[in-house]
Structures are given as structure tokens and as C-alpha cells.
Amino acid sequence: MNLIKLGIRFVICFTILDLSFSMMSFIAKCSSHGCRVLYRCSRDSQCQTGLYCFACPAAGSAFSASYCTRSDATPTSAFPKNTSLPFNKYAWLTTHNSFAIFGSRPRAGTPIITFFNQEDSVTQQLNNGVRGLMLDMYDFKNTVWLCHSFNGKCFDFTAFRPAIETLIEIKSFLDNNAMEIITIFIEDYVNAPFGLTKVFTSAGLMKYWFPLSNMPVGGADWPTLDTMIQTNQRLIVFTSMDKEATEGIAHQWNFTNENQFGDDGMKQGICINRGGSSVMSDTTKALIVQNFFPNNPNPIEVCVDNSDALWNELSSCYSASGNRWSNFLAVDFYKRSTGGGAFHAVDTLNGQLECGCLDITSHCSCSSSEMWEG
Structure with missing residues (x-):
């Protein structure tokens, strides 16, 4: 078939x-x-x-x-094979612009006039099972801020909060959840020397840092979740700017393939790579990031986007990625759907990655009618 x-x-x-x-x-x-x-x-x-x-x-x-x-998401602890598989054999719910939270109070002295992509705090997102966070970081007010921008520059009316505040939220979650692993994708506009290193160090996150030297190359499997948990290397950080030689932070495009974001990434049946990423079928990268959100976030229509359209596109990126399932599924307003939404989609990805079933809740005992026969 x-x-x-x-x-x-x-x-x-x-x-x-x-x-x-x-x-x-x-x-x-x-x-x-x-x-x-x-x-x-x-x-x-x-x-x-x-x-x-x-x-x-x-x-x-x-x-x-x-x-x-x-x-909320199905916890890894409920998976049939639990934490025994390599990191790249799991799928993780990811929030696009995790920091751009509706209702955020102005922090830079001016009302915020820009897009909002989420409605829960980062702590709430993590408590609900989000494990991938997309954060845009900028030089601003002599430190690092989370911000939208025009032409790569942060302004008072597009600035959300100092990055350290969100990083401290992430540290608190890791402190209190010893079995959990978080991945941060930084859209990086920080040019200050060691700017990222300083803010992660100040937030107390270096003790959880997964080192660049341990990241596999050439498409090899990552360490198992068990190993990452036992060594307490439970924070993976990728940046869009190449800072491997200067700060030892993983350059995202050396380790992930990522499809086009925005409207072009939502065209049914098409899953092409975004600028910066190698082609989706490049098997020298073990991790696949799948974006599914429009250019302009729409809190009214997003419940439709996060439902059938999202499920349909899983197979397109599977085919485009050389018959490999996505590891990170990034959406706006992650809880909004017509029922199961992004959570169900991630269950489907994990079911496929773990045992070839359409849903991880099948516990690897699915019948042939519940299997993807690609």
C-alpha cells in the first residue's frame, strides 16, 4: 500500500x-x-x-x-519502553515563541504591541508536558531579553521579559522533576561576548547542561533517556548562531533538520526545509523539528490548525525526512484544538517511534489495523 x-x-x-x-x-x-x-x-x-x-x-x-x-501530554513514564530508548527515538511537544504569552505585562516601560503565540506561562507549559521551548534572545538593556523584533532588533514595545526570568522557571522545573529533559531552541540575536553563557550560568542551569562533546554526529543515536537522567544532563540547548567554538553551545543546524515555518510550512502534502537547515532527508542529522503554525498567530483559527490539519501533515514530513518521524512538534497556542490536538499528534509520533503503532497509548500491542504500514 x-x-x-x-x-x-x-x-x-x-x-x-x-x-x-x-x-x-x-x-x-x-x-x-x-x-x-x-x-x-x-x-x-x-x-x-x-x-x-x-x-x-x-x-x-x-x-x-x-x-x-x-x-496535557502523555508522560514518558507511561510509555511501554519508558526511558530506555535513545533521545532521538522520542517525540516532544514544543511551543513556538514560548515566551510570547498573551496577557504579559509590559516590562520595558511601553505597552507590548506585537504578536502573542501562547497563553500559559512557561511553568504551566512545562507542567502540561511541553518539553521543547523556542526562545528568541536579544541584546537589550545591557543584558539578554526575550523579544520579537524588526530587522533583528528588539524594541521596548516588542520586548517581553529578561531571559534570566524564564531560565529560572526552567531551572525550577528541572530541580523539581528529576526524570524530565528539556530542549531549548534559541533564535539567537545575542552578540555580546559570552552573552548566552553568562545568562545560563546566572540562572543556575549549567549543572543540567548536556555538553556539546556528548552530542552524536553523522546521524548516530543519542544517549538513552536513562543515561541522560542518571548523569543529570537534562538540558539540551541549540542556538541558530554558530557559537560552538566560542561558547561551546550546539549550533542547531549541525544536529537537526527543520521544516519551513509559517504559512509555507502548513501547505498540505509539502514538507520542505527552512533556510539554514539541510534538506529534510539528510540522515546525518538525528533530530527532526516539525513546525506547524502560520506567519501570523491566530488564537481563533488555531484550534482548527492544531487538529486534523496537523495530523495530516505528520505523514508528509515522515516521507520528506526519509521515512523518519519528527522528534519535536512546534505549534502556537498548544492546548487549543477540537479534541486531542497537538497532544494526540505527539502520541502518534511516539507510537510510531517506539513500536510502529498509531498511538503510544496502545502500549505496543496494536493490531495490524492500528499500524502505519509505510
């Missing part, structure tokens, strides 16, 4: 599943608590743990009411 037919079959299965849940939800409305995905609800407390009450009118009249919707 060819990949196109399998992709269609994959989409049809999920579409039927979503429709069946939708029709059931009109009948089975939440009355107390413990309701499942796509049951009608009026408040978060009615939904099972890991779900919240959310409406997606952009998906049509059937979703104009509120439904129980996924709000």
Missing part, C-alpha cells in the same frame, strides 16, 4: 473517530466530573484530569459549544 493511500486511511480513521465522539457528546453531556474527550461541558471541573473545557467555533457549528479537550 503506498504512502498516499495510507495517509488518506490515517486521516479517515481520525475523522470518523472525531465525528463519532462529536455525535456522542451531543447526547452525553457532562453533569458532574470525569467526562472524556469531546463530551459537552460548561466548566473545567467536569472533565477528566488532563482535559479542560474549550469551544472551537472556527471548526463549525458542531464545535460552537464547549467540549472536554486535552490539555
Whole structure:
């Protein structure tokens, strides 16, 4: 069976599943608590743990009411093979512009007038299972800030907060979650000598640093999660600027393939590399980053983007990447969807990476009808 037919079959299965849940939800409305995905609800407390009450009118009249919707990821500890596999054999939910949080109070003396890409704090994102953070870092006010920019320059009205504040949040999470690993992707505009090294050191994160010297080259497997946890090397940092010789920070394009971001990265059936990255099929890079978000973040339409369209595109990047599944799935407003959303997509990736099943929750005992036969 060819990949196109399998992709269609994959989409049809999920579409039927979503429709069946939708029709059931009109009948089975939440009355107390413990309701499942796509049951009608009026408040978060009615939904099972890991779900919240959310409406997606952009998906049509059937979703104009509120439904129980996924709000956190399946923990690695629940995977059949747990933490025994190499790091590159897992998929991680990643937030695009993790710092650009709606409702952020102005910190640079001017109201923030720029795009917002998320609605939870970084701590909340991590608590909900996000393990990849995309952070844009700039020289600003004599230190490093998280910021949007024009022509590579941070302004008062595009600045969110000093980077050290978010890095301290990340340290706190690592301090309190000894089995977790976080990856940071820095869009790097920091030109001050050792600017990144200084801010990570000041935040107390160097004790978790995964060293550049331990990163495999040529497409070889990474260490297992067990090894990374036992050695406490649980923070991976990539930067878009080559600072390997000067600061010992991994240059992202030496270790990852990444598809085009923005509108061009959301065209169905197409998964081309972004500028800077080698082609998606380059097997000398063991990690694949898959972006799926528009040029201009849209909190209304994103629940549609993060649903069927996202699932459909998994197979496109699989094919373009030489029949390899993505390791990092980056989205805007990560909790918004018509049901399972980005969390379900990551479950699918982990199911494929671990045992060839359509969902990691199948516990590697899936039937042939639940397998991707590519």
C-alpha cells in the first residue's frame, strides 16, 4: 500500500473517530466530573484530569459549544519502553515563541504591541508536558531579553521579559522533576561576548547542561533517556548562531533538520526545509523539528490548525525526512484544538517511534489495523 493511500486511511480513521465522539457528546453531556474527550461541558471541573473545557467555533457549528479537550501530554513514564530508548527515538511537544504569552505585562516601560503565540506561562507549559521551548534572545538593556523584533532588533514595545526570568522557571522545573529533559531552541540575536553563557550560568542551569562533546554526529543515536537522567544532563540547548567554538553551545543546524515555518510550512502534502537547515532527508542529522503554525498567530483559527490539519501533515514530513518521524512538534497556542490536538499528534509520533503503532497509548500491542504500514 503506498504512502498516499495510507495517509488518506490515517486521516479517515481520525475523522470518523472525531465525528463519532462529536455525535456522542451531543447526547452525553457532562453533569458532574470525569467526562472524556469531546463530551459537552460548561466548566473545567467536569472533565477528566488532563482535559479542560474549550469551544472551537472556527471548526463549525458542531464545535460552537464547549467540549472536554486535552490539555496535557502523555508522560514518558507511561510509555511501554519508558526511558530506555535513545533521545532521538522520542517525540516532544514544543511551543513556538514560548515566551510570547498573551496577557504579559509590559516590562520595558511601553505597552507590548506585537504578536502573542501562547497563553500559559512557561511553568504551566512545562507542567502540561511541553518539553521543547523556542526562545528568541536579544541584546537589550545591557543584558539578554526575550523579544520579537524588526530587522533583528528588539524594541521596548516588542520586548517581553529578561531571559534570566524564564531560565529560572526552567531551572525550577528541572530541580523539581528529576526524570524530565528539556530542549531549548534559541533564535539567537545575542552578540555580546559570552552573552548566552553568562545568562545560563546566572540562572543556575549549567549543572543540567548536556555538553556539546556528548552530542552524536553523522546521524548516530543519542544517549538513552536513562543515561541522560542518571548523569543529570537534562538540558539540551541549540542556538541558530554558530557559537560552538566560542561558547561551546550546539549550533542547531549541525544536529537537526527543520521544516519551513509559517504559512509555507502548513501547505498540505509539502514538507520542505527552512533556510539554514539541510534538506529534510539528510540522515546525518538525528533530530527532526516539525513546525506547524502560520506567519501570523491566530488564537481563533488555531484550534482548527492544531487538529486534523496537523495530523495530516505528520505523514508528509515522515516521507520528506526519509521515512523518519519528527522528534519535536512546534505549534502556537498548544492546548487549543477540537479534541486531542497537538497532544494526540505527539502520541502518534511516539507510537510510531517506539513500536510502529498509531498511538503510544496502545502500549505496543496494536493490531495490524492500528499500524502505519509505510
